[in-house]
Amino acid sequence: xxxxxxxxxxxxxxxxxxxxxxxxxxxxxxxxxxxxxxxxxxxxxxxxxxxxxxxxxxxxxxxxxxxxxxxxxxxxxxxxxxxxxxxxxxxxxxxxxxxxxxxxxxxxxxxxxxxxxxxxxxxxxxxxxxxxxxxxxxxxxxxxxxxxxxxxxxxxxxxxxxxxxxxxxxxxxxxxxxxxxxxxxxxxxxxxxxxxxxxxxxxxxxxxxxxxxxxxxxxxxxxxxxxxxxxxxxxxxxxxxxxxxxxxxxxxxxxxxxxxxxxxxxxxxxxxxxxxxxxxxxxxxxxxxxxxxxxxxxxxxxxxxxxxxxxxxxxxxxxxxxxxxxxxxxxxxxxxxxxxxxxxxxxxxxxxxxxxxxxxxxxxxxxxxx
Numbered sequence: 001x002x003x004x005x006x007x008x009x010x011x012x013x014x015x016x017x018x019x020x021x022x023x024x025x026x027x028x029x030x031x032x033x034x035x036x037x038x039x040x041x042x043x044x045x046x047x048x049x050x051x052x053x054x055x056x057x058x059x060x061x062x063x064x065x066x067x068x069x070x071x072x073x074x075x076x077x078x079x080x081x082x083x084x085x086x087x088x089x090x091x092x093x094x095x096x097x098x099x100x101x102x103x104x105x106x107x108x109x110x111x112x113x114x115x116x117x118x119x120x121x122x123x124x125x126x127x128x129x130x131x132x133x134x135x136x137x138x139x140x141x142x143x144x145x146x147x148x149x150x151x152x153x154x155x156x157x158x159x160x161x162x163x164x165x166x167x168x169x170x171x172x173x174x175x176x177x178x179x180x181x182x183x184x185x186x187x188x189x190x191x192x193x194x195x196x197x198x199x200x201x202x203x204x205x206x207x208x209x210x211x212x213x214x215x216x217x218x219x220x221x222x223x224x225x226x227x228x229x230x231x232x233x234x235x236x237x238x239x240x241x242x243x244x245x246x247x248x249x250x251x252x253x254x255x256x257x258x259x260x261x262x263x264x265x266x267x268x269x270x271x272x273x274x275x276x277x278x279x280x281x282x283x284x285x286x287x288x289x290x291x292x293x294x295x296x297x298x299x300x301x302x303x304x305x306x307x308x309x310x311x312x313x314x315x316x317x318x319x320x321x322x323x324x325x326x327x328x329x330x331x332x333x334x335x336x337x338x339x340x341x342x343x344x345x346x347x348x349x350x351x352x353x354x355x356x357x358x359x360x361x362x363x364x365x366x367x368x369x370x
Contacts (some may be wrong), residue, residue: 008047024066026061026318028053028308029088031098031108036076036202041226041252042100043354044294045122046071048301049097051288056305062312067305075097078107084109087315095120096316097304100297101225102126102143102173109136118324120308122300123271127249130346135324137346138149139303139335146247146269147180149352149368150221153267154245155188157366162191164242165207166231168224170200177223177247183220193217198227209238222246226254232266233259243267250355251296261360271296272337273353275364284336295300296337303335 011098030049032042053069061067070091072084081104088096089111096112096119099105105124112119113133121129121138125146130136150265154160163185168174182192196208212220212235220235220242222228224293232244246268248258274285274294284302288294310333312318333340349370356365 010190024065026063026065026312027068027070027091027093029072029083029091029093029096029098030307031072031074031081031088031096031104031191033076034071034073034106036080038076038101038104038225040254041297044252044297045098045100047291047305048122048298049305052297052305052309055302056309062309063316063318065318067309074104074108076104077337078103078365079108081105082111084108085115085117088113089117090274092254093117094312094320094323095308097122097301097308099124101171102129102176103171105129106132106172107175109133112136116324117320118308118311118327120327122304123248123254123297124173126172128176134328134346137307137327137342139340140248140271140339141350141352142298142347143177143180145179145370146352148184149188149354150245150247150269151181151184151188153354153368154219154221155190158219158243158267160190160243162193162215162217163219164193164212164215164217165195165221166205166212166223166228167195168200168227169197171224173225173249176221177249178221181221181223191360196352197347197355200227202227203230204343205234209234209240212226213238213240217242220244223249226252226258226260229255229258231259231262232263235263235342236262248296253295254361260357263357263360266357267365268355268357270353270355271350272299273355273360273364276337276353278334278336278338280334296336299336303337306335307340309331 033039034044057066074081074084085108102124105121109132125143167178244266250268251270315322315326351369354365355362
């Protein structure tokens with residue numbers, strides 16, 4: 001009998017502790033690729049989200065409560081992303097942060113909108129992500145913007161008259177970015193000589209490289225993620241002299257490990273540089289400079305958490321509907337990556353940073369405003 005009473009006491013104590021913990025925390029979800037082909041590129045985003053949660057909690061949390069971060073693996077697939085979003089909804093989170101790849105975020109956003117859960121993507125740039133509904137936001141610029149920026153940079157800064165475009169047919173991000181670059185490059189008087197297609201898991205590009213070399217364009221526009229490193233390495237080995245250009249998909253470490261570290265000269269668009277001239281950015285760099293994977297994805301993940309915490313404070317509640325309304329009314333929030341004001345679509349209007357890569361080493365080149 002005494003043993004039964006002891007077990008009952010332990011069970012009640014555990015129940016009381018769990019209930020107290022639940023009442024003193026606010027659950028949010030992070031949905032990223034922890035396994036599969038996108039895992040390496042998603043790591044920096046998740047680190048940034050964790051940094052943000054740690055900082056908010058270190059400062060006392062929000063509304064007197066700590067943020068409890070629940071992490072869900074999207075298995076590097078749209079289906080896995082949708083399932084992860086459903087799990088997050090069942091866990092009663094007040095907001096979803098993520099995903100990274102636009103293909104994944106599109107799947108998460110459909111579930112979040114249907115479940116009326118606010119969602120903030122840190123680095124999914126496909127224009128359609130926030131068009132899914134009024135619960136979807138992002139803290140990064142869109143492909144409409146960066147595709148136009150890179151076309152303008154190619155024409156005005158590099159005096160490029162011709163381009164060859166490499167497009168990943170299995171990536172919504174790559175398809176849209178190539179489309180926007182092509183449209184803007186041609187409208188400004190440039191000529192697209194070829195658009196060469198490939199698929200995500202491809203590692204050899206012999207046929208595409210031969211065609212690109214024969215075209216002899218001024219620039220190669222590579223609209224993919226880290227697989228662009230493979231293309232660059234093989235293009236240089238084949239003696240192609242066209243200058244490679246890319247989008248923010250080059251910002252991840254995987255790009256350099258797959259060939260970007262051998263790039264003699266190239267340029268890409270991104271969201272932030274450690275050389276950004278703002279006090280909040282300098283403070284962030286000083287605090288996290290020791291972290292070897294610090295990049296734009298990391299900082300945007302951090303900003304996503306900070307924007308959410310600010311919205312919860314302004315809402316004065318952990319109610320999803322009130323948080324969504326507060327997010328929609330975000331104006332002039334000072335983030336590490338710049339000032340964030342959401343437009344009617346849930347998109348911020350921000351500048352773009354152009355990074356130059358010389359002999360495998362990236363460095364700040366210039367900032368281009370909208």
